[in-house]
Amino acid sequence: MLKKQLILLSLVSLFLACNNTLKINISGMKCQDLSEPVGIGEQQPMLSWKTESNERNDKQTAYQVIVADNKQDIDKNKGSVWDSGKIGSAKPYGVAYNGKALLSSCKYYWKVRVWGKHGKSGYSPAATFTTAILNENEWQAKWIGEGLSTDPDNKNGFYYQPVTIDANGDSLKYNANSLLLRKQVEFSKPVKSATINVCGLGLYELSINGKGVGDKILNPAKTNYTKMVLYDTYDVTGLLHEGKNAIGIMLGNGWFNPTPKWWNWRMQWHGEKRAMLQMQLIFEDGASQMLITDGSWKIAEGPVRHNCIYDGETYDATKEIENWDTPGFDDSSWKNAREILAPKGMLMAQEIPAIKKTEVLKPASIKPTKDGKILVDFGQNFTGWARIKLHGAAAGDSIVLRYAEQEKDGELDCSTNRDALMQNIYIAKGGEKKFMNPGLLITAFSLLKLAAWVISYLKMTLKGL
Numbered sequence: 001m002l003k004k005q006l007i008l009l010s011l012v013s014l015f016l017a018c019n020n021t022l023k024i025n026i027s028g029m030k031c032q033d034l035s036e037p038v039g040i041g042e043q044q045p046m047l048s049w050k051t052e053s054n055e056r057n058d059k060q061t062a063y064q065v066i067v068a069d070n071k072q073d074i075d076k077n078k079g080s081v082w083d084s085g086k087i088g089s090a091k092p093y094g095v096a097y098n099g100k101a102l103l104s105s106c107k108y109y110w111k112v113r114v115w116g117k118h119g120k121s122g123y124s125p126a127a128t129f130t131t132a133i134l135n136e137n138e139w140q141a142k143w144i145g146e147g148l149s150t151d152p153d154n155k156n157g158f159y160y161q162p163v164t165i166d167a168n169g170d171s172l173k174y175n176a177n178s179l180l181l182r183k184q185v186e187f188s189k190p191v192k193s194a195t196i197n198v199c200g201l202g203l204y205e206l207s208i209n210g211k212g213v214g215d216k217i218l219n220p221a222k223t224n225y226t227k228m229v230l231y232d233t234y235d236v237t238g239l240l241h242e243g244k245n246a247i248g249i250m251l252g253n254g255w256f257n258p259t260p261k262w263w264n265w266r267m268q269w270h271g272e273k274r275a276m277l278q279m280q281l282i283f284e285d286g287a288s289q290m291l292i293t294d295g296s297w298k299i300a301e302g303p304v305r306h307n308c309i310y311d312g313e314t315y316d317a318t319k320e321i322e323n324w325d326t327p328g329f330d331d332s333s334w335k336n337a338r339e340i341l342a343p344k345g346m347l348m349a350q351e352i353p354a355i356k357k358t359e360v361l362k363p364a365s366i367k368p369t370k371d372g373k374i375l376v377d378f379g380q381n382f383t384g385w386a387r388i389k390l391h392g393a394a395a396g397d398s399i400v401l402r403y404a405e406q407e408k409d410g411e412l413d414c415s416t417n418r419d420a421l422m423q424n425i426y427i428a429k430g431g432e433k434k435f436m437n438p439g440l441l442i443t444a445f446s447l448l449k450l451a452a453w454v455i456s457y458l459k460m461t462l463k464g465l
Contacts, residue, residue: 024121039233041349048093074109132349141292145274147338178302199231202254216354230350248325298334310420395430
């Protein structure tokens with residue numbers, strides 16, 4: 001009986017031992033505190049990760065990082081550009097890349113394995129980061145725009161007394177309309193990879209072959225443009241193909257080219273709208289090509305006829321140019337862009353999290369006002385805008401949306417808006433079935449006021465973004 005108990009105990013011990021094999025999991029791999037970032041502007045970016053062990057009180061005692069410039073090498077656990085070797089450290093963060101010099105607009109793959117108190121992990125799954133332009137001398141692209149004016153000669157972009165625009169010589173020449181820029185290019189062979197570095201001031205939206213690139217909005221982030229200007233990097237390989245391709249940029253005013261309005265304490269102005277884009281292409285046969293903005297690009301005014309971060313946006317659908325950012329579009333009537341001076345600030349890769357749409361809100365209530373309009377309450381204060389789906393507005397119909405954070409006596413109370421109009425205007429071209437979806441302003445609101453006929457006549461779908 002005792003012998004059977006000893007055998008049973010031995011089997012139980014063996015079972016427990018097999019199921020308590022040391023296991024260290026690695027997750028949360030980041031570069032510059034970003035997951036799978038595209039647009040790293042550092043030669044020695046910081047790497048980090050998280051570890052989890054199935055053994056109590058275990059911790060990392062060492063690590064090894066490997067980095068490769070191609071997937072084949074990293075799949076073989078080969079660090080072709082950096083192999084740190086075993087480094088004694090309990091820190092899974094703040095690990096600076098220390099391998100071969102990184103190349104601009106290049107995708108890198110990396111893995112890490114760690115040692116614990118009683119063993120080591122296997123290599124983690126591969127993570128990636130893609131570099132931006134790492135040396136300012138590598139920029140070949142030119143800043144382009146209408147070239148109507150020179151930038152104002154002020155140190156920080158602000159005036160502390162009202163300034164009158166002089167059409168005959170003052171540098172404050174303001175064009176409220178959005179600006180469209182396009183370039184058609186043809187590739188005679190398949191594209192293996194394509195990376196774009198781009199900046200548009202004040203705000204930009206990038207498209208390729210009629211499709212939007214990325215999900216960032218109100219981009220790039222606001223900076224002191226006399227000190228620093230941010231640009232973005234995108235992997236656009238999947239949007240390009242052999243044959244004809246078209247690249248489009250829409251520019252809004254943002255904080256760089258704002259309405260020259262006195263806000264009772266200062267007036268902001270940096271310069272006219274402009275853009276710069278550089279695309280690095282590598283083809284399947286190993287050949288490469290650089291596409292840049294220059295005077296060969298074409299420009300035209302867009303359908304956004306007024307846009308101000310605080311006052312709002314006017315979109316005139318009768319001014320839309322169908323398929324302007326697609327291959328084969330006839331741009332012979334468009335003007336050539338002009339090369340203009342760069343903004344004063346230093347170009348830097350935008351490594352901060354971008355502004356993005358995060359949630360869609362439906363109205364909590366819709367009620368009439370005393371003046372026969374409609375007050376829409378979203379039930380909470382948020383930063384965004386209203387999106388309306390139109391179903392049959394007549395040509396020339398004007399839909400006006402006014403925003404505010406509070407109501408008073410059943411009416412929209414705009415007192416907290418201070419000097420900002422906070423409104424969107426949409427001028428219909430007639431018969432469209434589309435979303436009224438402004439994107440060149442920022443509005444903090446919970447309430448929205450509009451004409452009652454819009455609700456009943458357009459049978460609209462209203463959402464807050």
